[in-house]
Amino acid sequence: MGLLFFYSLRNLLTRRLTTILTALGMALVVFVFASIIMLAEGLKKTLVETGSSGNVVILRKSAETEVQSRIDRDQASILETLPEIALGEDGQRLIAKELLVLITMQKKNSDGIANVIIRGIGKHSFSLRPQVKLITGRMPRWGTSEIVVGQSVAKRFKNTGLQRTLSFATRSWNIVGVFDAGDTGFSSEIWGDADQLMQSFRRQTYSSVILRLRNPNLFQGLKKRISNDPRFTLGVMREKDYYLKQSETMATFLRILGISLTLIFSIGAVVGAMITMFAAVANRTAEIGTLRALGFQRKSILFAFLLESLILGFFGGCAGLLFASLLQFLTVSTMNFQTFSELAFRFSITPGIIIKSMAFSIFMGFAGGLLPAFRASRMNIVDSLREV
Amino acid sequence: MRNEELILSINNVFKSYHRGSQIVRVLENISLELERGAFLALMGPSGSGKSTLLNLIAGLDYVDQGTIEIDGVDITTLSETDLARWRSVNVGFIFQFYNLIPVLTAFENVELPLLLTSLSKRERQKHVSAALSVVNMEDRVDHYPNQLSGGQQQRVAIARAIVTDPTILVADEPTGDLDRISAENVLDLMDRLNRDLGKTIIMVTHDPSAGKRAHSMEHLDKGVLNHDL
Numbered sequence: 120m121g122l123l124f125f126y127s128l129r130n131l132l133t134r135r136l137t138t139i140l141t142a143l144g145m146a147l148v149v150f151v152f153a154s155i156i157m158l159a160e161g162l163k164k165t166l167v168e169t170g171s172s173g174n175v176v177i178l179r180k181s182a183e184t185e186v187q188s189r190i191d192r193d194q195a196s197i198l199e200t201l202p203e204i205a206l207g208e209d210g211q212r213l214i215a216k217e218l219l220v221l222i223t224m225q226k227k228n229s230d231g232i233a234n235v236i237i238r239g240i241g242k243h244s245f246s247l248r249p250q251v252k253l254i255t256g257r258m259p260r261w262g263t264s265e266i267v268v269g270q271s272v273a274k275r276f277k278n279t280g281l282q283r284t285l286s287f288a289t290r291s292w293n294i295v296g297v298f299d300a301g302d303t304g305f306s307s308e309i310w311g312d313a314d315q316l317m318q319s320f321r322r323q324t325y326s327s328v329i330l331r332l333r334n335p336n337l338f339q340g341l342k343k344r345i346s347n348d349p350r351f352t353l354g355v356m357r358e359k360d361y362y363l364k365q366s367e368t369m370a371t372f373l374r375i376l377g378i379s380l381t382l383i384f385s386i387g388a389v390v391g392a393m394i395t396m397f398a399a400v401a402n403r404t405a406e407i408g409t410l411r412a413l414g415f416q417r418k419s420i421l422f423a424f425l426l427e428s429l430i431l432g433f434f435g436g437c438a439g440l441l442f443a444s445l446l447q448f449l450t451v452s453t454m455n456f457q458t459f460s461e462l463a464f465r466f467s468i469t470p471g472i473i474i475k476s477m478a479f480s481i482f483m484g485f486a487g488g489l490l491p492a493f494r495a496s497r498m499n500i501v502d503s504l505r506e507v
Numbered sequence: 508m509r510n511e512e513l514i515l516s517i518n519n520v521f522k523s524y525h526r527g528s529q530i531v532r533v534l535e536n537i538s539l540e541l542e543r544g545a546f547l548a549l550m551g552p553s554g555s556g557k558s559t560l561l562n563l564i565a566g567l568d569y570v571d572q573g574t575i576e577i578d579g580v581d582i583t584t585l586s587e588t589d590l591a592r593w594r595s596v597n598v599g600f601i602f603q604f605y606n607l608i609p610v611l612t613a614f615e616n617v618e619l620p621l622l623l624t625s626l627s628k629r630e631r632q633k634h635v636s637a638a639l640s641v642v643n644m645e646d647r648v649d650h651y652p653n654q655l656s657g658g659q660q661q662r663v664a665i666a667r668a669i670v671t672d673p674t675i676l677v678a679d680e681p682t683g684d685l686d687r688i689s690a691e692n693v694l695d696l697m698d699r700l701n702r703d704l705g706k707t708i709i710m711v712t713h714d715p716s717a718g719k720r721a722h723s724m725e726h727l728d729k730g731v732l733n734h735d736l
Contacts (some may be wrong), residue, residue: 123622129610270508409606412567413620413667414595460534500567 123419127427130399131434134447137395142435144391145483149439150385153476154446155377157466159370161302165220165464166366169303170358173205173335174247177328177345180354185219189324198328203341205331207246213240213331222287225277235272238305239285239313239325243416251305256281256296256366259311264319266311267296268418271450285309288319303467304362329358385483388435392487396428400495407495408503415494424492425485432484436477443476444468514675514707515541520573521732522559533559535730537573546701546708547643548721555727556712558679564709566594578674595623596712599628599668599706601678601697605660607652613639613663614648620671623659638666641704642696658689665696676700678710682717 131138170176177198182188194215204212238244242261245251259265264460268287273279285292290309300306312324329433332338332452342355400407407420446466512584522534533556541547549557562568566582577597585593600606607616618636621631638647642662652660661681668676678697682690684696698720700706712718726733 125615126608126611133610199640376621394632405604405606406608408602409593409602409608410619412565412594412600413607414591414623501562504606 123423124426127430130403131427131430132419138431138434139392141395142431142438144388145432145435145480146438146442148381148388148483149310149476149480150442151384152377152381152479153440153443153468153472154374154466155380156472156475157443157446157468158451159373159377160469161464161467161473162373163363163366163370164467165302166304166362167359168250168301168306170360170362171248172357172359173251173331174358175330175338175341176356176358177330177353178326178356180352182354185217186221188219188326190216190326190328190353191324194353195325195328197350198330198353201330201341201344203330203332203337203344205326205333207243211243213243213247214246215244215329216252216313216325217241217244217327218316218320219320219326219327220288220316220322224272224279224285227275229276232340234275235276236308236397237266237316238308238310239316240310242312242327244310247331248300248305250303251298253296254299256294259295260295261312262315263312264290264292264315265295266292266309267298268294268309270297270299272309272460273297279309288316354411359474378399379442381479385479389487390429390493392428392473392484393490395431396424396488396491397494398429399492400424403495404498404503404506407498408500408506411498411500412504420498421492421496425488428484428488428492429481430484431488432481433477435483436480439467439480440473440476510540512546513540513607514575514578515539515709516542516574517564518574518576519573520560520575521561522556522563522568523571533730534563537732539725539732541707541709544701544705546565546720546722547697548718548724548726549709549711550711550713550715550718550724550728551727557713557727559676559710560727561679561696561709561711564675565598565600566590575642592623595620595709596671597713599671599673599676601668601676601681602663603680603683605652605657605684607660607664607667609652612649612651612670613644613655613666616652616663617667620667624671634670635732638670639663641669641700642666656689658692661685661689661693662696665693665700669700669704670710671696674707676706676708678708680712680714681710682712682714689715 177190178185178188179190199212199214204214207213220237221234222237225232241328245258253267254270256267259267268279278285279294281294281297283294285294298310332341338357345351345353345355410420447468450465517539520534520537521530523530539562549560551557552664557569563570565575566585570583576582580593580725582590582593608619611619617635618631621634626634636645639648642665644659644662644666647655647659655663681697685693694717697708697710701708710721711718718724724734
């Protein structure tokens, strides 16, 4: 077994150039496959990590996102009295009535524009999102036209640095701070006083209410209370589930796109592997005859050539994954079609992606090697031995 | 000749090939007996059927008619799988062009047939070393075939042929690709294997001087054995 493995491996090494080119063909397909799944995973991770399992998002009933949601001031005020809400360090209820509006902004390194989320926040919005941390400047003062911007916004859009002024909603807004929310969607947002923003955008309603539960187990009780109360026309979701749901459409789209593209590319890679292996069989006809003469069965020949093709697939998979893993250091942005806003995120590689990519690559090796290996195993011994 | 001393018994063997719609008769009613420890040279002009007969004896091909009994086993009745297993135990091959696997070292080439046995790695190493020392190639174990001369490659091929201690050695033009000195060395070695180790050897050759090194000679002409020559 060991010697047969080395036999296959050394045959590949002997034909270095062909081996490298074939493996690179497979590596390209694995790269595309892995990178698109990494993209979907990164998007999902970013949105899922945006939510916290102890927080609850309340939207208008049937609204799927904050963009579509409207909550009257009356209803929002009643929500503040609910007993399930946790108390903050200041003894006040951890609840924030927020506004979400989209504005278009110019990107830094191109003439393109993109939608950016403006989030009107309440006093407890920062406490409810402990992952959001101010990295420069200060917090906006309540009742003023001051805003703080997420790090991804500051990096990607014009005029978004500290002390700069942004004009929107008939006012000029001073940027007094930049915050970092890690790999979450909040990094792609601009935050300011909700009441000031509502006034400027001439909005009479909030978009959402976020609250922290005293105990995560109280969620079902809260949900039941709100749905049974005739004063409310609201829907309740855990914040984590809310963002997970947001990520699903986009991640699924990316996955389908990735798999479709990869399937088309993989046909080329499989044909490449097949040509390589057919050439290997043709060049080693006498060897095959010799091995069969020595007593090796057909299945051993089939196995040896298939193993060679699987090794090719393995090398291709490793190379493709190596290239794809470098993408982790890139941050990309795309339109989040749930909120129609720009969302920055990183490619994310997981053990699952590694396993899937390697399995896919080895399968390509198998598909490419099966016919040539079968042909090798069916060769007539006497005819093969004549091919010296 | 006592029956238990017979190692090969060929009875009324016919063999033909299809060339398109034509049937080419290669062997006609061949019968031959050989005793254990013999060194037979099968001679004849090109196309006389000597390699075909050797292939049939070695279990590489099937007869159309007749039987071939080797050491009490009628190999014409064996299935393809059983025949492969039988070859691995009973036949040692020496080819004209050595047929060593280019990506394996001399040691690994000789070890190859032993992979089909149940020997442990240590036992395999012992057998390979012994076989390589018989052919005086123990100092070239790590060399690849392209690092060896033709004569040396053929000696490694002979080591591979004897490593399983087979019942018969079949050699198809073993000196056909060698210069005179290397050819003499290979023939000396085969002679030694036959004389000192008692190996039964059947050699196909059209070289009369090689044929003279065998102890007996059979001539084939147009697929017919001519015992009278």
